[in-house]
């Protein structure tokens with residue numbers, strides 16, 4: 001065995017993929033028409049056929065056509081997959097960035113000051129377990145705009161992991177490193193940026209990675225709820241059209257984009273990681 | 277009256293406990309001259325690190341004051357460099373960057389090139405070269421990390437250097453080479469050093485004077501032992517100096533028996549909270565040479581020992 005584990009794992013993945021796609025394809029074959037199709041069934045375009053999950057070959061065919069022209073726009077109910085994903089990614093990044101803008105400084109404050117920690121902890125403990133979608137009606141009522149409301153929902157769900165990880169990372173910076181800053185007469189600003197931030201960065205970025213994962217989960221549900229645009233709306237719309245091939249295709253795309261977002265944050269985390 | 281460079285007056289540290297305060301040490305009074313190398317020895321837990329942290333300005337004493345160059349020490353300052361036992365390097369920075377960190381803080385007006393050149397000089401001085409400058413602390417051995425830490429402290433050119441058991445975690449061979457580096461750098465820079473150590477031989481090799489602490493609680497700085505051995509010193513020949521064994525025996529005897537006896541006496545009810553007292557000055561080396569009782573050391577001799 002000369003091959004590395006990486007190559008062997010890749011081979012195994014391919015085999016598993018081929019087997020599962022093959023099984024799926026086989027199970028989706030149309031059964032032989034054993035008796036005459038009733039008039040009603042004919043009218044419905046063959047009920048048997050509709051009730052089946054489309055085979056992977058159909059999904060691949062659709063993926064090819066969709067991905068070869070992802071940005072077409074033919075009216076509110078017919079936009080390319082790229083446009084729909086773009087809306088969702090924009091909302092996730094907007095809500096996530098706003099959350100980071102608040103969570104990181106506030107997390108710093110909580111991590112540095114036991115008083116602030118004690119004072120803010122009850123609020124965090126009550127607000128954190130609330131399902132982000134539960135905020136949606138209130139957000140729609142106050143903001144009166146579905147676009148901004150979904151961004152707000154993303155904001156509220158991605159703030160907690162970042163806040164908690166930042167506070168934890170800042171609070172557990174080794175006292176020795178803070179003493180190094182003190183003996184070098186660094187002011188509060190320099191201490192924050194030259195010592196505490198780099199020391200806590202891996203923990204903070206881990207929080208950001210958890211946040212973006214949650215945000216991507218939540219945006220699909222939020223868009224199903226408010227409609228209009230976005231990948232969540234797209235899935236729901238295709239379901240209403242009974243176009244299961246498109247539903248499966250968009251599910252796969254949600255997975256791929258989620259993975260890419262996670263990989264981006266994982267790369268950033270690795271960049272600030274240090275070994276003690 | 278002569279003013280000492282560093283003056284420690286009636287220092288004490290207590291922690292409030294359930295049944296009365298825990299007095300770690302009290303009435304610690306001593307002084308350092310400019311350019312002097314002073315070691316402090318005492319059993320674990322007697323409060324050496326606490327004293328060093330108070331001198332650094334990182335910790336507040338429960339009583340007493342510290343004056344450096346006539347000014348009271350109230351907080352940390354770049355005038356007092358600290359080398360901690362666990363090196364305290366910033367692990368996300370390279371060795372060089374850990375040193376430039378200190379130099380930039382000390383010399384905000386310097387150009388990047390100046391800071392870099394100055395830092396590299398000190399790294400080379402402690403024997404770090406050949407690419408080790410650019411490695412992160414995690415990629416260095418314990419000895420190399422401690423060298424970086426020492427380079428950082430020296431490169432900021434503090435008036436007083438504080439070392440807390442800097443070689444405690446190193447193997448004997450590495451400890452020996454870094455002690456030699458430290459001797460060399462101190463001879464070049466006439467640095468004033470206050471150093472905690474566990475190692476009697478290390479103290480004799482490096483120090484002009486050794487302060488001895490009794491056991492805690494209620495620890496005191498009981499004696500100030502002069503190491504009257506000419507410089508430059510060398511680890512291989514120092515044992516042949518006639519003063520070496522008298523000094524060594526005196527220190528070992530203190531650590532083995534007197535540190536405990538004196539502590540027991542200090543803990544007697546009538547002795548607690550005694551007057552601040554200067555440590556007893558002893559010079560076992562001179563006594564051995566002259567066969568006469570201990571004399572308080574004169575200032576002139578101190579200067580001769582320092583070579584300045």
Ligand SMILES: Nc1ncnc2c1ncn2[C@@H]1O[C@H](COP(=O)(O)OP(=O)(O)O)[C@@H](O)[C@H]1O
Pocket residue numbers: 291298300318319320321322323324325326327492
């Ligand atoms: N927060 C604290 N509360 C109670 N006792 C403490 C505290 N911090 C340190 N001590 C005690 O102070 C003593 C001196 O500690 P330290 O200065 O580290 O001693 P050394 O460096 O000589 O070994 C120890 O016996 C320790 O138990």
Ligand SMILES: [Mg+2]
Pocket residue numbers: 324325
């Ligand atoms: Mg200690």
